[in-house]
Amino acid sequence: MLEVKGISYRYPSSPWLFRHLSLRIMPGEIVGISGYSGSGKSTMAQIIGGYLKPDEGTILIDGQAIPIFGFHPVQLVWQHPERAINPKWRMKQIFEESGGFDQKLLASLGIKSEWLERWPRELSGGELQRFCLARALVGDVKYLVADEMTTMLDAITQAQMWHAVKRLAKERNIGVLAISHDQHLLKRVSDRIINFTEIN
Numbered sequence: 217m218l219e220v221k222g223i224s225y226r227y228p229s230s231p232w233l234f235r236h237l238s239l240r241i242m243p244g245e246i247v248g249i250s251g252y253s254g255s256g257k258s259t260m261a262q263i264i265g266g267y268l269k270p271d272e273g274t275i276l277i278d279g280q281a282i283p284i285f286g287f288h289p290v291q292l293v294w295q296h297p298e299r300a301i302n303p304k305w306r307m308k309q310i311f312e313e314s315g316g317f318d319q320k321l322l323a324s325l326g327i328k329s330e331w332l333e334r335w336p337r338e339l340s341g342g343e344l345q346r347f348c349l350a351r352a353l354v355g356d357v358k359y360l361v362a363d364e365m366t367t368m369l370d371a372i373t374q375a376q377m378w379h380a381v382k383r384l385a386k387e388r389n390i391g392v393l394a395i396s397h398d399q400h401l402l403k404r405v406s407d408r409i410i411n412f413t414e415i416n
């Protein structure tokens with residue numbers, strides 16, 4: 217189980233963004249989270265994914281703190297794939313760096329093998345985002361945080377990606393936190409939905 221226990225965060229010279237925020241995600245469970253713009257959902261996502269350190273509180277997996285070094289068992293997929301990918305590497309290199317190829321996974325996300333030879337700038341936003349999702353799902357990922365993962369994408373790509381995430385979550389027992397302003401999407405993909413303002 218992923219436990220977010222009483223975390224608090226404030227950016228330098230700013231008031232508390234949230235205090236004593238807690239939530240739990242079970243393996244294989246998809247938890248949707250909504251909340252007003254600027255309330256701190258992405259900041260919380262970055263804390264859970266290990267990109268930011270909380271000022272108070274802890275993140276535990278099965279009762280243990282997440283090791284600071286090595287593979288992070290919580291992987292984050294952001295809204296803007298172009299900001300998450302090194303533009304100087306071909307897609308193949310990006311994949312190799314993150315732990316290698318899983319042909320079945322690539323196929324299930326609709327990633328064509330010829331895209332692997334391309335540079336990031338030679339792929340559309342939707343194609344790049346599929347790569348980011350595939351990269352997040354390579355290896356022994358235990359939890360996935362999808363922060364507005366498909367907001368910029370067309371309905372078909374959105375449906376394909378979420379179909380794959382739902383299937384993989386159940387098959388591999390990966391817990392998922394889906395952050396979105398799209399209530400219809402959250403209702404479709406989530407086992408339960410939390411309002412961000414109710415957890416802090």
Ligand SMILES: Nc1ncnc2c1ncn2[C@@H]1O[C@H](COP(=O)(O)OP(=O)(O)OP(=O)(O)O)[C@@H](O)[C@H]1O
Binds near residue numbers: 228255258260
């Ligand atoms: N690096 C930063 N330094 C200072 N303030 C920041 C920084 N990053 C974000 N903020 C502020 O923190 C607040 C929360 O931002 P965050 O992106 O976490 O909210 P959010 O709930 O994800 O918003 P949205 O739904 O619009 O994506 C905002 O007021 C934002 O301006």
